[in-house]
Amino acid sequence: MNTLEESKSQEATGMKTDFNGQESALLKQHQIVKEFFMTDSASEMIESLNIMVENFLFSENLVRVTPEMRVHIVNQLRVTTLIAKLDRNKVVCSR
Template sequence: MIIRSELNDEFKSFTDAEAQMLSQQHEMLSEFFKRDGSAEIVDSLNTLVEVFLFTENMENVTPEMRIHIANQLRVVTLITKLGETIVKWKS
């Protein structure tokens, strides 16, 4: 686990504009996960995917739809990782 002093040393290599941008991104992510944690978001997306996958008309799922489902699951994974990162950052 990276401690804050190590992280601050890493930030010193960034320009002021890059450091400002990273700080803004961190704030946006923090605000995003204040409303709902990554677990709630993942649960919601998984519920939507499961309802869709277990409908009776599965033969109507096109290859394009399957790609969209796979992309949704990738988004879930990303959201979870970002949520975990935010929790680690705060501690």
């Protein structure tokens, strides 16, 4: 740990590197994700979202699906993909 070099580097770049705020935010995000998966399993959440989308898509009123509704459907499917990715990587996050 060479504080003189760090000080010169900070002066040269005009930037001060302070990771305390970032580390705290990352730890908080990690805790939120951890608690999220403790509530329900990823497969339960994905199944629930997919059932909602399937029920909607196979309803008789599909003709009345607006562009806005289609955007919501796509967003729900993107959420299921995110949940699946987070679930696959939760072993890495819990270390």
